[in-house]
Amino acid sequence: MHLLNPNVPPIDTISPSDYQELTAVWEASVRATHHFLEEKDIQFFKPLILNEFLAQLEVRCVRENSKILGFVGIADGKVEMLFLHPDARGKGIGKQLLRYAISELNATEVDVNEQNDKAVGFYLHNGFVVESRSELDGMGKPFPLLHMGLKK
DSSP states (O other), X not given: OOOOOTTSOOEEEOOGGGHHHHHHHHHHHHHXXXXXXOHHHHHHHHHHIIIXXXXXXXXXXXXETXXXXXXXXXXXXXXXXXXXXXXXXXXXXXXXXXXXXXXXXXXXXXXXXXXXXXXXXXXXXXXXXXXXXXXXXXXXXXXXXXXXXXXX
C-alpha cells in the first residue's frame, strides 16, 4: 500500500507538549462534524481528551509549518481517534493518517459515531465494514456507535 501522497506533509510523532494543540484540533473538528453533540457534551469530553485519552494512545500527526493539521490515535489495533482541522479536510490528510495507522500501527478496527455520516462514509470508502452496532458510546452516553473492521 503506497503511503506517501506527495501533496500531504509526512507523518510525524507527537509529544505531551503537543496535547493542547491536538485538543484544539479535536475541538475544531468535532464542532465541524459532530452536529449531534451539544456544548455540554464537548465540554465533558474536552478535558478527558487533553488529560487522559491522548496519553493512552499511540498518536501520529501531520504538520504543516509546525502547525498540526490532523492526527490519529491508536490503541490495541483500533483507531480511537482520527481528527482533522476543518481547514485541512479534503486534502488527503485523513486518508494518509489512516493508511499509516493500518500499515505501520496495525490498526484493523474503528468505532464511529453513527450520526457522523461523513466519517462512516470515509471508513467504508477506505476498506472498513460495519460489524456491529451499540446504542451507547464508550462513556455510556446515548451516541450510537458503529463498530467497524477492515475488510479481510
